[in-house]
Amino acid sequence: MTYLLRAMKEEDISQVVEIEKQSFSSPWSAYAFKCELADNDFAYYLVVTTAENLEQVLGYGGIWVIIDEAHITNIAIAPEYRGKNLGELLLKGLEVIAIENGAVRMTLEVRVSNEKAKALYSRRGFVPAGIRPHYYVDGNEDALIMWKEFF
Numbered sequence: 001m002t003y004l005l006r007a008m009k010e011e012d013i014s015q016v017v018e019i020e021k022q023s024f025s026s027p028w029s030a031y032a033f034k035c036e037l038a039d040n041d042f043a044y045y046l047v048v049t050t051a052e053n054l055e056q057v058l059g060y061g062g063i064w065v066i067i068d069e070a071h072i073t074n075i076a077i078a079p080e081y082r083g084k085n086l087g088e089l090l091l092k093g094l095e096v097i098a099i100e101n102g103a104v105r106m107t108l109e110v111r112v113s114n115e116k117a118k119a120l121y122s123r124r125g126f127v128p129a130g131i132r133p134h135y136y137v138d139g140n141e142d143a144l145i146m147w148k149e150f151f
């Protein structure tokens with residue numbers, strides 16, 4: 001199967017929200033994604049589809065690029081498509097967008113307990129840089145801050 005990346009459209013939001021609900025205990029709302037696409041000049045969002053069905057969203061990710069830094073806002077893959085390297089594909093695409101828009105580094109927060117995500121980020125060159133205590137209100141879990149330098 002051939003997987004493709006494309007810019008997220010407003011028509012994708014209902015599928016994105018469903019994946020968001022399946023992936024996170026405090027999911028973003030459809031309204032939040034709509035505002036990101038329509039009103040946030042710093043925001044860039046991608047979805048993963050297949051070449052056979054460009055309208056079926058298998059995963060999504062977003063970044064904010066502010067001056068020379070990019071911040072990953074969220075990244076998630078539908079449960080039935082996990083383990084197919086789609087998260088890595090999305091991350092690579094977001095990195096390209098970040099660099100094209102002037103970023104020289106990228107950052108993110110990830111739950112300290114999310115070993116799969118931390119492994120993905122480490123494979124892509126992100127390194128731990130600190131802890132945000134009690135960052136996640138559900139469960140009062142700490143976030144690991146990770147950074148990647150592009151140049």
